Amino acid sequence: MLFSFTRIFAALTAAVLFLPSLASGADAEHGEILFDTCVGCHGSEGYDNVYPTYKVPRLQGQWPEYIVVALQGYTDGSRNHPTMTAQASSFSMEDMQDIAAYISTVGELANGDVVGTAPESAATCVACHGANGQSMAFAFPHLAGQHQSYMVQALKDYRSGARTNPVMAPNALNLTDADIEAISEFYAQQEGLQTYSD
Numbered sequence: 631m632l633f634s635f636t637r638i639f640a641a642l643t644a645a646v647l648f649l650p651s652l653a654s655g656a657d658a659e660h661g662e663i664l665f666d667t668c669v670g671c672h673g674s675e676g677y678d679n680v681y682p683t684y685k686v687p688r689l690q691g692q693w694p695e696y697i698v699v700a701l702q703g704y705t706d707g708s709r710n711h712p713t714m715t716a717q718a719s720s721f722s723m724e725d726m727q728d729i730a731a732y733i734s735t736v737g738e739l740a741n742g743d744v745v746g747t748a749p750e751s752a753a754t755c756v757a758c759h760g761a762n763g764q765s766m767a768f769a770f771p772h773l774a775g776q777h778q779s780y781m782v783q784a785l786k787d788y789r790s791g792a793r794t795n796p797v798m799a800p801n802a803l804n805l806t807d808a809d810i811e812a813i814s815e816f817y818a819q820q821e822g823l824q825t826y827s828d
């Protein structure tokens with residue numbers, strides 16, 4: 631399905647209006663302590679989720695505001711991943727903000743030109759995620775450099791309804807498995823996100 635620009639802009643506006651920005655008082659030092667339990671999975675390049683097998687997402691360089699929203703997604707049921715729900719559900723909003731603030735101190739998004747040619751099926755994605763997978767607004771996650779296998783899983787979850795974000799899910803509905811593989815491969819090869827390392 632091709633989205634009209636009107637619909638995309640309506641979605642953009644809604645997403646930006648309803649997202650909280652990161653509190654200026656977020657405490658990165660407290661976030662570092664909380665992040666200790668996360669490093670085993672998110673700080674290891676080779677760590678895989680099992681059943682199904684895919685790589686744990688890269689967080690370094692990601693928008694901190696999006697990290698908070700993603701963590702909330704695991705607690706409010708809009709994302710379906712029992713381990714991450716268990717991880718996130720013990721945190722207050724302040725804790726999540728502190729963690730996101732800490733992650734933003736360890737490294738920036740690597741900047742790069744577009745590598746290769748985007749598949750045609752990615753034409754609608756660039757409005758929110760950027761031509762090289764680096765988005766312009768914190769409402770939209772950076773995809774540049776994210777693991778291919780993780781993006782494949784996420785896109786299939788939006789398509790099946792296992793992830794229910796109303797801004798993103800409609801974009802995945804008509805993607806074929808081949809589209810999903812090709813788009814994810816394209817974004818994965820861009821420079822950008824990295825595996826956490828302190």
Ligand code: HEC
Nearest residue numbers: 665667668671679686687697700701709711713714717729
């Ligand atoms: C046992 C391994 C494991 C641990 C421990 C873990 N995570 Fe995760 N995390 C994952 C996996 C796997 C996913 C992808 C889940 C999915 O498919 O939605 C994920 C997803 C995320 C996401 C979403 C990323 C994105 O791009 O949307 C964030 C943010 C996150 N984790 C933060 C944390 C934080 C903070 C902690 C520590 C409190 C933590 N994780 C602990 C495995 C783990």
Ligand code: HEC
Nearest residue numbers: 641642754755758769770771781784785795797798801813
């Ligand atoms: C109208 C804006 C918009 C458009 C267009 C859009 N997305 Fe998204 N996308 C989002 C938002 C917002 C999220 C975060 C949703 C959430 O919190 O689960 C997201 C999340 C994602 C994720 C998961 C990232 C992660 O770290 O978990 C992937 C992969 C993705 N989009 C790929 C695509 C692809 C491929 C297309 C085009 C077919 C596309 N998006 C089009 C807004 C958009």
